Amino acid sequence: MNETALIIFSFCMQAAIGIMLCITLGKQLSKDKQFKRAAVTSAALSVISVLASLAHLGQPLSALNSLSNLGSSWLSREVLFSGIFMGIAVLNALLQYFKSDNQSLNTVLRWTGSVVGLITVFSMAKLYTATAVPVWHGVNTFVDFYATTIAVGTLIFLATSLLELQNVNKRIFGAIVLVAVIIQASVAVPYAMGLGLNGMAAQASAEILKGMSVVIGLKWLLILGGAGFLMWPVTQETITTETKSVSGMIYVAVATLVCGQFIGRYIFYAAMITTNVGLT
Secondary structure, three states: OOOHHHHHHHHHHHHHHHHHHHHHHHHHHOOOOOOHHHHHHHHHHHHHHHHHHHHHHOOHHHHHHHHHHOOOOHHHHHHHHHHHHHHHHHHHHHHHHHOOOOHHHHHHHHHHHHHHHHHHHHHHHHHHHOOOOHHHOOHHHHHHHHHHHHHHHHHHHHHHOOOOOOOOOOHHHHHHHHHHHHHHHHHHHHHHHOHHHOOHHHHHHHHHHHHOHHHHHHHHHHHHHHHHHHOOHHHOOOOOHHHHHHHHHHHHHHHHHHHHHHHHHHHHHHOOOOOOOOOO
């Protein structure tokens, strides 16, 4: 499979967007927090994502060429919104260190980044559902992309903001992750089961998924296990040297769920069978 760059691009960009959404939510819950590490992580992941996208296109100028069809091409829109989000994420991270007292600009960047991020994820999903790859058609791709954005982004936000989230109610973040992965599973499982009832390309994808049943089982074990494992530590109000086990559990939950979602993204591309052409 020659889609490594696409896996890195889509996964890292969605994680970066999810972190930005959590920073925005976190500031609503606790206005005095800065979440500097989370902001830097979001910016770094967005930069890695865009670099992976450039690697996939082959040369930097190809990215500019891909912007030439904004009126009709979801690829052009995906490239545009991804670039805009990266710029906002980088500016937001720089602002935390060099102009953190400018609350108005801080607020504008957070909210603008969150909105642009959500549009970026929509553009990504729309691009894949518009291709000649039946396994990518339908609502499942949208749910998978948004669930990955929310679950992975929230967990990375928690891992990078543990100390700042002391005495802050973290249950809402745990609930967000749990609901996201439950919705993801409730849509993905019946969709995969019904895939073989469609055309030849979809049936071929269903056979690929059948052959990867162990890997798929591992994916859901890691995703649901990580989300469930997160629920106890997020009920703890403080993270101190006396409660290192709590922070350790959060890190384990992060690693577990992120691995599961990354495996899921690999499966997403591995099941690709086209009816005539690939990405357009």
